[in-house]
Amino acid sequence: xxxxxxxxxxxxxxxxxxxxxxxxxxxxxxxxxxxxxxxxxxxxxxxxxxxxxxxxxxxxxxxxxxxxxxxxxxxxxxxxxxxxxxxxxxxxxxxxxxxxxxxxxxxxxxxx
Amino acid sequence: xxxxxxxxxxxxxxxxxxxxxxxxxxxxxxxxxxxxxxxxxxxxxxxxxxxxxxxxxxxxxxxxxxxxxxxxxxxxxxxxxxxxxxxxxxxxxxxxxxxxxxxxxxxxxxx
Numbered sequence: 001x002x003x004x005x006x007x008x009x010x011x012x013x014x015x016x017x018x019x020x021x022x023x024x025x026x027x028x029x030x031x032x033x034x035x036x037x038x039x040x041x042x043x044x045x046x047x048x049x050x051x052x053x054x055x056x057x058x059x060x061x062x063x064x065x066x067x068x069x070x071x072x073x074x075x076x077x078x079x080x081x082x083x084x085x086x087x088x089x090x091x092x093x094x095x096x097x098x099x100x101x102x103x104x105x106x107x108x109x110x111x112x
Numbered sequence: 113x114x115x116x117x118x119x120x121x122x123x124x125x126x127x128x129x130x131x132x133x134x135x136x137x138x139x140x141x142x143x144x145x146x147x148x149x150x151x152x153x154x155x156x157x158x159x160x161x162x163x164x165x166x167x168x169x170x171x172x173x174x175x176x177x178x179x180x181x182x183x184x185x186x187x188x189x190x191x192x193x194x195x196x197x198x199x200x201x202x203x204x205x206x207x208x209x210x211x212x213x214x215x216x217x218x219x220x221x222x223x
Binding site for chain 1: 143145147152153154155156157160162200202204208209210211213214215216
């Protein structure tokens with residue numbers, strides 16, 4: 001079946017704008033994760049959902065970051081009042097349990 | 113908190129050579145995962161390891177879960193140009209969902 005998809009693939013936002021990043025996980029995967037990846041670094045955990053429940057949001061950098069997965073499938077990561085330091089690749093991963101995580105291609109966010 | 117040390121940071125090799133990279137942890141992990149990431153793409157899962165001492169192959173790739181549960185290595189045999197990319201190790205420890213990541217090993221194949 002299809003893998004994890006993310007949209008948009010690239011997003012340029014002016015400082016102060018709000019952005020919404022979408023993740024379509026692999027069908028039937030219970031767990032969904034959001035990561036932030038800076039250039040030349042490994043992914044950094046942001047938040048974790050099990051079905052529609054957000055079980056861990058400890059990695060979200062500030063209260064400007066908000067994630068939801070209302071029906072336990074598609075998830076949206078929203079960033080309000082974007083700042084330059086928010087520029088990064090945002091990766092979504094899904095998993096049938098929580099061990100093997102399968103990643104989407106990422107959304108590259110550039111805040112100007 | 114848990115830390116992962118991945119080495120080497122980068123490797124310049126000739127096509128056909130074997131490659132070895134490893135990760136060590138300051139604490140015990142229950143699962144080790146190896147991923148490959150190419151430019152503009154997300155990490156792709158290569159091998160998953162679940163038991164101490166486990167040795168698993170995926171084509172020309174072989175990975176092992178160290179018996180101390182604090183390390184893992186990945187070998188690539190007879191490298192080819194499409195092996196180029198960044199290889200990441202990731203482990204699951206106390207948390208059963210939050211992966212701890214190495215900094216990556218960048219593999220470059222000399223023409």
